[in-house]
Amino acid sequence: MPYETQSQWTLDELKKLYKANIIAMHKAYLAIVIALEVIFVAGIIVSTVTGSFGLTVEFVAMLIIFPLALYLITNFRIKKEFKTNKVIQNTVTTFKFTEDRLETSSDRGSAFVKYDEIYRIIETDTNFYLFLSKNQAMNVIKANCSEDLIRFLHEKKESGKS
Secondary structure, eight states, X not given: OOEEXXXXXXXXXXXXXXXXXXXXXXXXXXXXXHHHHHHHHHHHHHHXXXXXXXXXXXXXXXXHHHHHHHHHHHHHHHHHHHHHOHHHHHOEEEEEEOSSEEEEEETTEEEEEEGGGOOEEEEOSSEEEEEEETTEEEEEXXXXXXXXXXXXXXXXXXXXXX
């Protein structure tokens, strides 16, 4: 103790954040998408049984186009956000994890956050995302972390569930 690591946002890291955030924190959004897809499948079945070929084709098109459109729109928005934010592209942040707080520093400044002020920690195969709010996160890349730091972040993640 203390542990230290560095991180920098890339377009790929931002895409991973959006995916992790949608899965972990926007379950209602996913439920609506899944419900619509179920309705489209039901429409296909009903229109096929009733012999309405035109309606079947429309439901098949919606079944395919709707999730594809959501995916493409989301990717477009992520790329646009990344390309227009020069700060996020060019800043390397150093994270220092002490017993009672997280300290960050970069060429843009420094800050600290007490662990109990972290809204949520989401872990993926490659990253930890430390959310300060529902839509603001710090990216900690696992490949840059020691095993001790990974264990420490697991403990903080688990203690935050209470």
